[in-house]
Amino acid sequence: MPPPLLEVRNLQHHYPLPRTRLLGPRPVLPVLHGVDLDITAGRSLGVVGESGSGKSTLARIAMALETPVAGSVRLLGRDLHALPTRELRAARRDFQMVFQDPYGSLDPRQRVERIVTEPLRALHRPTRREAAERAAEVLAQVGLRPGDARKFPHEFSGGQRQRIAIARALITRPRLIVADEPVSALDVSVQAQVLNLLAELQERHGVTYLLISHDLAVVSHLCDEVLVLQAGRVVERGTPQQLFTQPQHPYTQALVAAVPRMPVV
Structure with a gap:
């Protein structure tokens, strides 16, 4: 069995x-308590839990945006939090993030081409032609259309803005994308489009x-495995079918029971 990517x-x-x-x-507020997880390359792991369970903190630490009090995050065998600053910057080519708010995560003063090539420019100085070609490729x-590269974020719908955010994440051809509630700010009809895009x-x-999501339907649609986080602790892990049809832990049972169901007519 190959070693985990993350x-x-x-x-x-x-x-x-x-x-x-x-x-x-x-005083301190404990957030994570000895969390373990691993993901094989090409697979998807969903982390679910109610607000305050530590999901977003886990995402930020996995992205090396925050430093944990203890523990390690290894990507491709490298401990991200032990890397010198220059090596960590170079390592960011292999992992990118998609945030919850597709508008708030995009600089409204910049054109789309500038936005999506930002990670590329942070790693090295691409030529203007290289940046334009890579932007067109990921769009x-x-x-999205090539002409969209010259537009500003306010000229797009919410779903299109999230596509721009995903294009920005793809620009370095990363091995891992951490998506923190990537569709929660979108209309239900648009959510399916974005999830299908991620799967494609x-x-x-x-x-x-x-x-990272609080929505069980979202992780069931995209993920191979699901990890349930309660108050910073992993209480259950399994396939979506296992967890959502035969949940074992009372907390998972409560999450599944809280999912709205269509009434039978």
Whole structure:
């Protein structure tokens, strides 16, 4: 069996809180308690849980945007949080992120070509022609037209803006994409389009996904495995079918029971 592309071990994290006494110890808010996970290349792992369960913190640490109190995040065998700054910057070619808000994550003052080539320019200085060619390539991959590269984010719908965000994530040809609630800000009809696009890109390019979501239907649509996070602890893991038809942990059972169901007419 091949080694995992992403391997997270004993991840622990907390956030400092304001002091309650001038000379007393500073209290902390525990967020993650020894989280373990791994993803094989070309597969998708969904992380589900209610708000405050630690999902987004896990995503930020997996992206090396925050440093954990303890534990390790290894991508392609490299401990991301142990890499020197220059090596970490170079390693970012292999992992990118898609954020929840497709408008808030795009600079409204920049044209689309500039936005989607930002990760490329952070790694090296592409020529103007190279940047334009790569932008056109990834925009085509996400179903946008070459002329869209000259437009601004406000000229697109919410679903199109999320396609732009996905194009930006694809520009470095990453091995891993971390998607934090990538469709929660979109209309239901548009959600399916974006999820189908992510699945198509995975089939075409072998991209690996770590998908963060509170929506069980979303992870069931895209993910091979699902990890259930409760108050910063992993309480259950399995295939979508296993977890959503025969959940074992009471917390997972409560999540499944809370999914709205169409009434039988």
